[in-house]
Amino acid sequence: MNIQHIFIIIFLILATPVVNAQSVYDGAKNHACLKCHASQIISFHNAIIEKDQKKLMNPHYIIDTLGLKAGVHQNFDCTDCHSYEYVEYPHNGNLKLEPLNSCLDCHGGDPTHDAYQFDRINEEFQKSVHFKISGEDFTCGKCHDQHTYKPTARNSANVREIVEYSNGLCLSCHNDMNKYSLIAGKENPEIVQVHNWLPNQELHFEHVRCIECHTDVVDNLMVSHNIMSKENAVRNCNECHSKDSRLKASLYKYANLQSRADNGSVRAILLNESYVIGAQQFPVLRKLSFIIFFMTLAGMLIHLFFRFIKK
Numbered sequence: 342m343n344i345q346h347i348f349i350i351i352f353l354i355l356a357t358p359v360v361n362a363q364s365v366y367d368g369a370k371n372h373a374c375l376k377c378h379a380s381q382i383i384s385f386h387n388a389i390i391e392k393d394q395k396k397l398m399n400p401h402y403i404i405d406t407l408g409l410k411a412g413v414h415q416n417f418d419c420t421d422c423h424s425y426e427y428v429e430y431p432h433n434g435n436l437k438l439e440p441l442n443s444c445l446d447c448h449g450g451d452p453t454h455d456a457y458q459f460d461r462i463n464e465e466f467q468k469s470v471h472f473k474i475s476g477e478d479f480t481c482g483k484c485h486d487q488h489t490y491k492p493t494a495r496n497s498a499n500v501r502e503i504v505e506y507s508n509g510l511c512l513s514c515h516n517d518m519n520k521y522s523l524i525a526g527k528e529n530p531e532i533v534q535v536h537n538w539l540p541n542q543e544l545h546f547e548h549v550r551c552i553e554c555h556t557d558v559v560d561n562l563m564v565s566h567n568i569m570s571k572e573n574a575v576r577n578c579n580e581c582h583s584k585d586s587r588l589k590a591s592l593y594k595y596a597n598l599q600s601r602a603d604n605g606s607v608r609a610i611l612l613n614e615s616y617v618i619g620a621q622q623f624p625v626l627r628k629l630s631f632i633i634f635f636m637t638l639a640g641m642l643i644h645l646f647f648r649f650i651k652k
């Protein structure tokens with residue numbers, strides 16, 4: 342390590358907070374809440390001992406701000422869904438008990454978002470093994486986070502992205518002992534072991550969604566919501582590895598994306614994808630450009646500095 346390295350490191354350290362602050366506070370709204378809820382460390386005034394204090398934030402209460410900005414409810418204020426009383430810290434303890442709206446409280450019979458068929462999804466969901474076993478305790482919100490939900494199967498033209506997003510919803514619980522036992526009151530079976538009979542498991546899980554094998558294909562519904570009991574899951578290789586593969590009908594396969602495109606919505610898919618990419622990549626790119634900018638600047642200054650000293 343020589344002086345040059347130290348200079349560069351100092352520049353990078355100086356540059357980092359600027360970059361972070363930029364990407365977090367972008368949304369203009371929600372500043373006050375995200376000051377704490379997008380941060381590992383919170384600062385507040387303790388009125389009892391008359392002192393400014395800092396504390397670690399509970400990780401369960403940290404909101405994914407990139408997800409928030411890409412999500413369907415990106416235009417909401419936090420207090421559109423949560424009590425306005427939350428502007429005060431410490432929060433009133435009773436607020437923990439505040440009932441929050443479910444998807445259907447707002448979207449049930451919602452004509453503006455007809456295309457999503459919320460009510461049909463609800464009917465299908467109520468046939469699912471989750472609802473049958475756990476009833477009302479298994480809400481839509483167990484799979485869909487209202488902060489970050491983004492209809493990926495509908496908008497993405499990238500199969501890998503669709504599969505990853507969709508499986509992520511299932512695995513967020515089936516691979517998380519605490520979340521699972523919160524509902525089932527028992528430990529979760531290891532997903533990898535349960536599917537030991539499937540060769541190339543990793544490859545399969547990257548290319549097919551869990552719901553491909555665990556739901557019936559439903560006509561006219563973009564995403565089938567009736568998760569069946571394990572006895573009815575697809576195990577037969579030919580269901581997919583054959584000419585008339587069920588994947589063709591499950592609106593997931595390339596052929597389907599293609600035919601969706603042929604139906605005149607090529608532009609919609611392309612535009613959508615570039616929109617999504619724009620929304621996701623922009624902060625990252627900006628961060629990169631900041632870093633490159635500062636590094637270039639640092640490089641130039643250091644170079645000049647040493648030439649000066651040598652002379």
Ligand code: HEC
Binds near residue numbers: 373377385402427437
């Ligand atoms: C000074 C930091 C700070 C600010 C500002 C803040 N919060 Fe919090 N919030 C916390 C902490 C810490 C918790 C963890 C539980 C607790 O200490 O009450 C929390 C918990 C919560 C919870 C979870 C309550 C539960 O237990 O279920 C919600 C919801 C919440 N905050 C919403 C908001 C909203 C909405 C705003 C903006 C109007 C906001 N908070 C502003 C620090 C803050």
Ligand code: HEC
Binds near residue numbers: 403419420
């Ligand atoms: C569209 C409605 C909606 C908006 C907008 C919203 N929330 Fe939430 N929030 C919820 C719901 C519903 C839950 C309960 C999730 C659950 O328990 O499954 C929740 C839970 C939380 C929690 C508890 C931890 C968790 O994730 O379960 C915190 C903290 C929180 N919200 C903070 C915020 C902040 C900060 C904002 C603004 C940036 C915000 N929320 C915006 C609906 C919303």
Ligand code: HEC
Binds near residue numbers: 422443444447448485
């Ligand atoms: C507090 C009411 C409320 C709740 C709860 C709520 N939404 Fe929404 N949602 C809205 C509103 C309002 C819009 C329109 C937002 C806009 O146009 O900016 C919307 C938009 C949407 C969209 C359409 C996005 C688009 O542009 O086509 C989807 C999909 C969606 N929500 C899904 C859900 C799901 C799934 C849940 C439950 C996890 C849910 N919402 C919970 C009020 C709500």
Ligand code: HEC
Binds near residue numbers: 506
């Ligand atoms: C067991 C998990 C699970 C539950 C429970 C669940 N969903 Fe879904 N939902 C999914 C998955 C997976 C997708 C596909 C995600 C993607 O790629 O867009 C999806 C997609 C959706 C979509 C987008 C469909 C489209 O046409 O683009 C809506 C709307 C939706 N769900 C609403 C609901 C509602 C309302 C409930 C409760 C009645 C619910 N979901 C319960 C897993 C679930």
Ligand code: HEC
Binds near residue numbers: 551
């Ligand atoms: C290729 C088809 C296929 C795919 C893909 C698939 N599964 Fe399965 N899954 C099955 C079959 C078949 C069974 C029944 C296994 C048995 O009973 O021995 C099963 C069993 C299960 C069980 C029951 C475990 C138990 O014994 O209680 C769960 C939970 C499960 N799968 C979740 C998932 C999740 C989550 C994913 C996505 C990451 C997924 N599956 C992907 C076919 C599949």
Ligand code: HEC
Binds near residue numbers: 514521568572
């Ligand atoms: C919030 C947690 C959670 C999420 C998210 C979730 N599950 Fe489950 N799932 C459970 C629990 C809990 C059980 C076990 C119920 C019981 O046996 O008591 C279960 C059971 C199952 C079973 C086995 C049913 C049987 O016959 O024993 C399958 C298959 C399954 N889930 C598939 C999925 C798929 C596919 C997704 C994503 C679309 C998903 N799950 C999302 C919690 C979850």
Ligand code: HEC
Binds near residue numbers: 577
């Ligand atoms: C739900 C549909 C589905 C089922 C059921 C299924 N597969 Fe697959 N399988 C796929 C997909 C999709 C791929 C990945 C193809 C690709 O690379 O794009 C794949 C890949 C494979 C590969 C790797 C091929 C390669 O290119 O390396 C093998 C081997 C395979 N499957 C065998 C099986 C066997 C054996 C079974 C039955 C036990 C089975 N699959 C069940 C959908 C399925």
